Amino acid sequence: GADLAREVLHAAFRSHEGRGPKTLLESGVLERMGQKSYEGLKRAMYFHTIHPLAFLALVPLCFEASLKGDAVSSRLLERMAESLAQTVIATANQLHWEDGAFEVILAGSLWEGVSPVLQDHFRRLVRQVYPQCDIHLPELAPVMGALLKAVEDDDQASSTQWRRKLREHKDQAQGV
Known part of the structure; x- marks a missing residue:
């Protein structure tokens, strides 16, 4: 910039x-x-x-x-x-x-x-x-990507489920 x-x-x-x-x-x-x-x-x-x-x-x-x-x-x-x-x-x-x-x-x-x-x-x-x-453009804010990476590194959680939930939260926040 x-x-x-x-x-x-x-x-x-x-x-x-x-x-x-x-x-x-x-x-x-x-x-x-x-x-x-x-x-x-x-x-x-x-x-x-x-x-x-x-x-x-x-x-x-x-x-x-x-x-x-x-x-x-x-x-x-x-x-x-x-x-x-x-x-x-x-x-x-x-x-x-x-x-x-x-x-x-x-x-x-x-x-x-x-x-x-x-x-x-x-x-x-x-x-x-x-x-x-x-x-x-990014689907989610960069901080959410960091969260997903942490989830992926934790073998017990599903990053696909987290990604879906984060997208839903983003859509709700934007009124989509």
């Missing part, structure tokens, strides 16, 4: 300064950072009056702008997808998974953005090389 936040910030400054295409990110960055002008934002950055983690708020902004049709935001998400897809493809190649029958779980908040551009582009790129791979 930090890399994407940095790219959003750069795109917004380039838009503001006329060095890049106009983008919805230009006004959105000021709003998210609580600034009235780019001069104020520059000062706040220089004097460290904005906490570094506050810039992570620019990540959802990128997804929102992309959903509204902002070409710059969509291109940033596509480039992020390309980088992530290259990592998966390189790893699969190094592990000699030629049959392509492996699973890619899209874990992390980056994959939950409101625009489908990141996920769609990532899936398309990976499946060009490995059409048989199974790409999906």
Whole structure:
């Protein structure tokens, strides 16, 4: 997320300064950072009056702008997808998974953005090389996976039953 936040910030400054295409990110960055002008934002950055983690708020902004049709935001998400897809493809190649029958779980908040551009582009790129791979969001939260692993390691419990119960609990909590 930090890399994407940095790219959003750069795109917004380039838009503001006329060095890049106009983008919805230009006004959105000021709003998210609580600034009235780019001069104020520059000062706040220089004097460290904005906490570094506050810039992570620019990540959802990128997804929102992309959903509204902002070409710059969509291109940033596509480039992020390309980088992530290259990592998966390189790893699969190094592990000699030629049959392509492996699973890619899209874990992390980056994959939950409101625009489908990141996920769609990532899936398309990976499946060009490995059409048989199974790409999906996690069925359960990572902590639940840790619980299932503990259950599997305890030979007396059935991880299948636990998985079913956890899914039912998740569905009930989401009102499904």
